[in-house]
Amino acid sequence: MEVKNPLYKNQGIHCISAIFTVEKGITKVLLIKRKNNPYKDMWALVGGALYNNEEVEQGMKREIYEKSGISDINLYFSGIFSRVNRSPVMRMIAISYIGVIDSERVNILKDTMKTSNADWVAITNIPKLAYDHNEILIRALETLQEKIDNTDILKSLFPYGFTIPEIHKTYEAILNKIIDRRNFRKKLLSNKQIIETNATTKFEGNKPAIIYRFK
Amino acid sequence: MEVKNPLYKNQGIHCISAIFTVEKGITKVLLIKRKNNPYKDMWALVGGALYNNEEVEQGMKREIYEKSGISDINLYFSGIFSRVNRSPVMRMIAISYIGVIDSERVNILKDTMKTSNADWVAITNIPKLAYDHNEILIRALETLQEKIDNTDILKSLFPYGFTIPEIHKTYEAILNKIIDRRNFRKKLLSNKQIIETNATTKFEGNKPAIIYRFK
DNA sequence: ATTTAATGCGTATAAAATACGCAAACAAGG
DNA sequence: CCTTGTTTGCGTATTTTATACGCATTAAAT
Numbered sequence: 001m002e003v004k005n006p007l008y009k010n011q012g013i014h015c016i017s018a019i020f021t022v023e024k025g026i027t028k029v030l031l032i033k034r035k036n037n038p039y040k041d042m043w044a045l046v047g048g049a050l051y052n053n054e055e056v057e058q059g060m061k062r063e064i065y066e067k068s069g070i071s072d073i074n075l076y077f078s079g080i081f082s083r084v085n086r087s088p089v090m091r092m093i094a095i096s097y098i099g100v101i102d103s104e105r106v107n108i109l110k111d112t113m114k115t116s117n118a119d120w121v122a123i124t125n126i127p128k129l130a131y132d133h134n135e136i137l138i139r140a141l142e143t144l145q146e147k148i149d150n151t152d153i154l155k156s157l158f159p160y161g162f163t164i165p166e167i168h169k170t171y172e173a174i175l176n177k178i179i180d181r182r183n184f185r186k187k188l189l190s191n192k193q194i195i196e197t198n199a200t201t202k203f204e205g206n207k208p209a210i211i212y213r214f215k
Numbered sequence: 216m217e218v219k220n221p222l223y224k225n226q227g228i229h230c231i232s233a234i235f236t237v238e239k240g241i242t243k244v245l246l247i248k249r250k251n252n253p254y255k256d257m258w259a260l261v262g263g264a265l266y267n268n269e270e271v272e273q274g275m276k277r278e279i280y281e282k283s284g285i286s287d288i289n290l291y292f293s294g295i296f297s298r299v300n301r302s303p304v305m306r307m308i309a310i311s312y313i314g315v316i317d318s319e320r321v322n323i324l325k326d327t328m329k330t331s332n333a334d335w336v337a338i339t340n341i342p343k344l345a346y347d348h349n350e351i352l353i354r355a356l357e358t359l360q361e362k363i364d365n366t367d368i369l370k371s372l373f374p375y376g377f378t379i380p381e382i383h384k385t386y387e388a389i390l391n392k393i394i395d396r397r398n399f400r401k402k403l404l405s406n407k408q409i410i411e412t413n414a415t416t417k418f419e420g421n422k423p424a425i426i427y428r429f430k
Numbered sequence: 431a432t433t434t435a436a437t438g439c440g441t442a443t444a445a446a447a448t449a450c451g452c453a454a455a456c457a458a459g460g
Numbered sequence: 461c462c463t464t465g466t467t468t469g470c471g472t473a474t475t476t477t478a479t480a481c482g483c484a485t486t487a488a489a490t
Contacts, residue, residue, distance in 0.1 A: 010225060010267075011226050011227050011228055011265065011267065012226050013226055013228075013308055050226065050297075050308070052225075052226065052299070052306045053299055054299070055297040055298060055299065056295050056297040056308065057297075077295070080271050080292070080310060082265075082270040082271040082272075083270060084267070084268060084269070084270065091267045093228055093265070093271065095295060095310075163437090164437080164438085165436075165437070180479070180480070180481080181436095181437090181438095182438080182439080182440085182480090182481080183478075183479060183480080183481095185437095185438075185439090186439095187477095187478085202487090203487090203488085204436085204487085204488085205434090205435075205436085205487075205488050205489075206434080206435050206436040206437075206486075206487060206488070207435080207436055207437040207438080207485065207486040207487060208436095208437080208486070208487070209436085209437060209438090210437085210438085378468090379468080379469085380467075380468070395448070395449070395450085396467095396468090396469095397449090397450080397469080397470080397471085398447075398448060398449080398450095400468095400469075400470090401470095402446090402447085417456090418456090418457085419456085419457085419467090420456070420457045420458075420465090420466075420467085421455075421456055421457070421465085421466045421467040421468070422454070422455040422456055422466080422467050422468040422469080423455070423456070423467095423468080424467085424468060424469090425468085425469085
């Protein structure tokens with residue numbers, strides 16, 4: 001069967017991911033620099049067009065892998081962006097997800113088929129991005145805050161273990177507000193997924209912190 | 216600019232809505248009977264293809280209006296369904312929303328350009344639907360339960376007022392579990408959006424109930 | 431030894447959720 | 461007219477969760 005109605009021909013899906021990390025209490029997002037038009041040489045969130053032979057989440061992960069090298073990441077739905085002229089090329093509807101990763105665990109590809117650069121950029125320092133990616137990023141930050149308590153976001157940030165002060169600082173960075181240190185500890189340790197190791201930090205000029213890890 | 220890569224040509228978006236109501240403690244969803252192929256004469260959720268000149272939520276509301284006559288409804292995002300062959304015609308990605316309405320407030324169109332019938336069907340009695348709409352409906356029911364406490368869903372079901380026993384029964388129907396009557400009352404009345412009228416129900420063989428309404 | 435700074439543990443209070451007792455209001459039936 | 465059956469409406473007691481905050485412990489620096 002062939003569709004005749006031109007009202008819905010040549011639509012496409014953009015799979016856009018806001019990939020976050022937190023470095024020393026600074027929330028950052030992965031941006032790539034576009035090699036091609038449209039928006040050549042502009043910074044953008046990671047993403048691209050969905051292929052006809054793949055599902056949306058699969059397309060997200062392929063784009064993430066192709067443009068950053070990241071291959072193992074959990075994604076969470078964030079939003080849909082369908083302004084009619086959001087792409088100058090053809091009608092494209094963006095579906096956006098968020099993901100979180102420990103930036104020290106991965107080496108980001110700086111040059112690929114379609115990107116000439118890539119970097120973790122503090123969310124307080126975001127330039128004008130391609131397409132409507134600034135808007136997508138704003139929604140992504142809200143999603144990040146909404147999901148932090150009921151997903152493995154914190155776990156993704158500390159694959160090798162963490163101290164309570166470390167993870168507390170990260171939590172505050174994501175929520176962008178002060179959380180009582182002692183109450184945070186209590187809530188965190190009531191989580192059965194967290195186990196204490198017998199290691200501690202050392203040589204930092206004050207009391208060493210116990211290292212925990214996620215099951 | 217023209218897109219050459221055939222990997223993402225001729226994709227389309229399905230805007231699919233699961234519109235719910237609750238009648239006497241029975242949760243029901245609006246189904247329409249398709250007039251055309253594919254899936255001619257099968258029941259389906261309300262929806263259709265997004266036009267190139269409209270945004271997703273706009274397309275949802277247009278489809279709802281065209282196929283049911285409902286024109287005033289709040290929608291909440293539910294899910295994305297992108298199985299490669301979910302449509303036999305061309306590559307279509309479904310975006311689904313839920314909405315809730317008091318079925319007594321509207322007259323559903325039974326015959327339109329594209330539908331030969333329409334009805335409120337109890338969720339325990341859903342037939343095999345067109346496309347992947349059974350799957351979309353399962354997700355929609357989850358969304359309905361997730362959103363009931365933090366949206367105007369209950370308000371939509373009682374546009375003219377309600378008694379506590381009525382709304383309690385509806386709440387239990389949606390969550391599909393027993394909620395303590397007295398605690399539900401307390402929680403509901405702590406909501407500042409609810410005001411007491413000086414009317415009560417009458418002549419029902421027991422104590423009359425006070426009629427409340429939403430601001 | 432003392433100071434300084436951060437960690438780890440504890441208690442007290444407030445707010446929200448849950449469990450459940452019981453009187454008041456009405457219709458129906460003797 | 462009084463009793464029975466049923467549902468509404470209001471109340472209290474308990475548990476759980478969230479919030480506020482005091483203070484001793486540990487280690488480096490002096």
